[in-house]
Amino acid sequence: MTYRYLLLPLAMAFAGGANAAAPSTPEQKAADLVAHMSLEEKVAQLQSAAPALPRLGIPAYEWWNEGLHGAARAGYATVFPQAIGLAATWNPELLRQVGDVVSKEARARFDAIGAGRDHGRYEGLTIWSPNVNIFRDPRWGRGQETYGEDPYLTGRLAVGFVEGIQGPDPSHPRAVATPKHFAVHSGPEAGRHGFDIDVSPHDLEATFLPAFRAAVTEGHAGSVMCAYNALHGTPVCADTGLLGDILRKSWGFTGYVVSDCDAVDDMTKFHYYRPDNAGSSAAAIRAGTDLDCGYAYADLVQAVQRGDVAESVLDSSLVRLFAARYRLGELGAPATKPKPVDTKAHSALSLRAALESMVLLKNDSHTLPLQGKPRIAVIGPNADTVETLEANYHATPRAPVTPLLGLRARFGADRVSYAQGSPVAAGVPVPVPETALRAGSGSDAAVGLTGSYFAGGSFDGKALATRVDRTVDFDWDHVTPAGLPKGRYAVRWTGTLLPPGPGDYTLAVHVERCFDCAGHDPVRLFVDGKPVIDDKGDDKHAQATVHFDDARPHDVRLEYVHSGEDQGIRLQWLPPAEAQLAEAARAVASADVTVAFVGLSPDVEGEELHVDVPGFDGGDRTDIGLPAAQQALLERAAASGKPLVVVLMSGSAVALNWAKAHASAIVAAWYPGEDGGTAVAQILSGDYNPGGRLPVTFYRSVRDLPPFTSYQMKGRTYRYFTGTPLYPFGHGLSYTSFAYGDASVSTATLDAGQTLTASVTVRNRGDRAGDEVVQAYLSYPAADKLAPERSLVGLQRIHLAPGESRTVSFALDPRRLSSVDAAGKRAVVAGDYGLFIGGGQPGDAPGQRVDFAIRGQQALPR
Structure with missing residues (x-):
């Protein structure tokens, strides 16, 4: 049953009949609607999986949707670089364009179902992004979801993204953005559900709040998500000082607050804040948490009945929630023809974002760009995997391009040799590479395995499609492969496995298990006709160890039945280390240059992962160095004496100490999105001149x-x-290369509270066009002992042709010239200041410094 067009007439009737004046504003409509709900109905609507209320014409609406770097988890959509890669672009306008695409594709999915109809998880218009937590420590696995370590850069990018998500019309947003996790949340993952943070008033105001403030006061975000952790003993979802005094009173926030998933339940189970969920829910909603992602708010019925919270408090939250649904057009709006997703224009923007994100860290002797038609040895565990393009919180790319495929397309397949070389880390399986798979036998056997695709969830009858799959490394979240009809399907892969040498091999089948769903997909793996894995759907990482006496081919058969809601499959392995290293050495021997794709992967860094191998702990890291297996691979490649280009693919900083000393060039490529391989090839070939900048510090050691x-x-x-x-x-x-000159400020002495204008001339003094990121850093009076060493206060990414010059100006308002005292009070204070404007920090990049003084003092609002 659907409920389109029913709500507004009913609301008019509730307001006094057809002849009465209809409610005019979203808030009035919402209040009128809420007034006719029972307590039980109100409580149900305060939970993220809000059910339909047919008698009131309200369709079911699941508030949970994700859009961190693409309209995620609901099928094909454009996959942009992971958030940390977007941050490396240092381009707020690009972030606005990315947000624009994310919300347009989310809106297209919504419209395909239709306004006034039930919308399930990942089908709505309330997007729980961006993550603007400060990436304060490289060990945090979820830092990849953020915009880096700096509050000003994070704030500028957040404003751009929020504006893109919500669109130009505040009264009719395209979607609602939700900056998260408010506040002071950045690991460790292991204790996140009950972690109590003791943060100083200075650090709270100077570091952890500014990006949220910008997203709310400048970006006008319609929602904010409160975090799992507590501050000074109070869970933040129940913190009236944070949600009431700061967010609503000081910043003027008028939207709604949603909890992180099960955060209210955590208040009971892990924070021990209240003895039951009725008490925790009452505390959270009184503090200003309007919506519960989870089920704890179901106990609000009990909380109201026993007097823990007044029903009127629930009404206030409901008005905010339903007002948002009215603004979005989710209730009672006419049908709209859905627009396409992952269009060519959107894909082009993803490629542009990947190109702008890549950071050239080192380039000895002009190793890059690669000249002529070199023979290239591509090695490393990240050279040919879909998961290192996607990162986490991702959509499904329709045609992902890995680095190996990108380099083959750019330089020619006959010029590129390939060997995987190592796993990401000891004990962490990686996809079986194409070099070890053959469809058929003999010299004419195709690379890969033969995939036979069946409709209906069984292997009965004739396969509807048969093709050769180069590897078994598939993301099929909410999509069906090979043109099969929607619903259940089954796939059987057959062929041979070619081990690179004798020894013990761990074979694994990784199925991306869906969260909170009924039923999982069974898999079976056979080697030489014998079953080695038979998983009924209980295990995400089914594994078995087999021994091969030599490198001869072995028959392999993999069977996968998609009978639940699981999201993809990977055939993986852990070969003997020496066999992989020897194979890599053979590839290097036939090449002119080696390009090694190393780093991390979403299998080892991320949100609350179940991984416990050396260097990693539950999604976080205990060691920030390159894992030993990959380090050994780099050293074996370098022993050839040929140029070694290291491409780092990761969501965080990696201490590449050896590579800095020995590699010829290093590029940070992050997790670069659906067309990341094309972007890498364009960077290495010189088709695109890299201009990205690090949004985090790369340390040498923990x-x-x-x-x-x-x-x-x-x-x-x-x-x-x-x-x-x-x-x-x-x-x-x-x-x-770029040169800086004629730096100046509008005045040498400034009265506190005034705006300072600074400018500099930037010139491209080379023979190649390129992007420069002009950065302005403020240094503080010596007497201010709490002030940072320096702070970023301005940035502009500009493009200059060879020989071109441009004057770049920054208007530094009082907030950017301010500092924070021990009590957390922000003010512009008197003293002597310095401003460095250049291509990086002073001492690392060209630029110029100008000095000025501030007279007097002016306090600033929070």
Whole structure:
């Protein structure tokens, strides 16, 4: 049953009949509607899976949707670089365009179902992004979801993304953005559900709140998500000072607050804040948490009945929620023809974002761009995997391009040799590479396995499609492969496995299990006709160890039955280390240059992962160095004496100490999205001149860092770190060079409260066009002992042709010239200041410094 067009007439009737004046504003409509709900109906609507209320014409609506770097988890959509890669573009306008695409594709999915109809999870218009937590420590696995370590950069990118998500009309947003996780939340993952953070008033105001403030006061985000953790003993979803005094009163926020998923339940189970969920829910909604992602708010009926919270408090939250649904056109709006997703224009923007995100960290002797038609050895565990394109919180790419495929397309398949070389880390299986798979036998056997695709969830009858799959590494979340009809299907892959050498092999079948769903997909793996894995759907990482005496081919058969809601399949392995290294050495021997794709993967860094191998702990890291297996691969490749280009694919900083000393060139490519392989090829070939900058500090070792569990900012990030980084925040090279001159400020002496204008002339002095990221850093009076070493206060990404010059100006308002005292009070204070404007931080990049003084003092609002 559908309920389209029913709600508005009913609301008019509730207001006093057809002749009465109809409610005019979204808030009035919402209040009129809420007034006719029972207590039980109200409580149901305060939970993220809000059910339909047919008698009131309300369709079911699931508030949970994701759009971190693409309209996620609901089928094909454009997959942009992971958020940390988007941050490396240092381009707020690009982030606005990315947000625009994300919301348009989310809106297209919504419209395909229709306004006034039931919408399930990942089908709605309330998008739980961006993540604007400060990436304070590289050990945090979810730091990849953020915009880096700097509050100003994060704020500018957040404003751009939020504006893109919501669109130009506040009264009719395309979607609602939800900055998260408010506030002071950045690991460790292991204790996140009950972690109590002791943060100083100075660090709270100077580091952890500014990006949220910008997203709310400038981006006008319609929603905010409160975090799992507590601050000084109070869970933040029940913190009236945070949600009421700061968010609503100081910042003027008028939207709704949603909890992180099960955060209210955590208040009972892990924070022990109240003895039951009725008490925790009452505390959360009184503090200002309007919507519960989870089921804890179901106990609000009990809370109201026993007097823990007044029903009128529930009404206030419901009005905010239903007002948002009215603004979105989700209730009672006419049908709209859905628009397409993952269009060519959207894909082109994803490629542009990937290109702008890549950071050239090192380039000795002009190794890059690669000249002529070199023979290239491509090695490394990240060279040919879909998951390292996608990262987490991703959509399904229709035609992902891995680095190996991108380089083959650019330089020619006959010029590129390939060997996987190593796993990401000891004990972590990686997809079986194409070099080890053959469809058929003999010299004419195709690379890969023969996939036979059946409709109906069984292998009965004739396959509807048969094709050769180069690898079994598929993301099929909410899509069906090979043109099969929607619903259940089955796939049987057959062929041979070619081990690179004798030894023990761990074979694994990874099925991306759906969360909170009924039923999982069974898999079976046979080697030489014998079953080695028979998983009924209970295990995400089904594994078995087999021994091969030699490198001869072995028959392999993999059977997969998609009978539930699981999201894809990977055939993986862990071969003997020496066999992989020897195979890589053979590829290098026939090449002129080696390109090694190393780093991390979403299998080892991410949200609350079940991984416990050396260097990793539950999604976080205990060691920030390159894992030993990959380090050994780099050293074996370098032993050839040929140029070694290292391409780092990761969601966070990796201490590439050996590579900095020995590699010829290093590029940080992050998790680059659906067309990341094309972007890498264009960077390495020189078709595109890299201009990305690091949004985080690359440290040399965890020994340079304070304890992970400490939220004290002293010793963290470029603003408070006094050591020597491996690569500093803001660092990035180019294939051209830039010069700075004529730096000036509008006045040498400024009265507190005034705006300072600064400008500089930037010139491209090379023979290649390129992007420069002009960065402005403020240094503070010596008497201010709590001030950072320096702070980013301005940025502009500009494009200059060879020989072209441009004057770049920054208007630095009082907030950007302010500092924070020990009590957390922000003010512009008197003293002597310095401003460095250049291509990075002073000492790392060309630029110029100008000095000025501020007279007097002016307090600033929170």
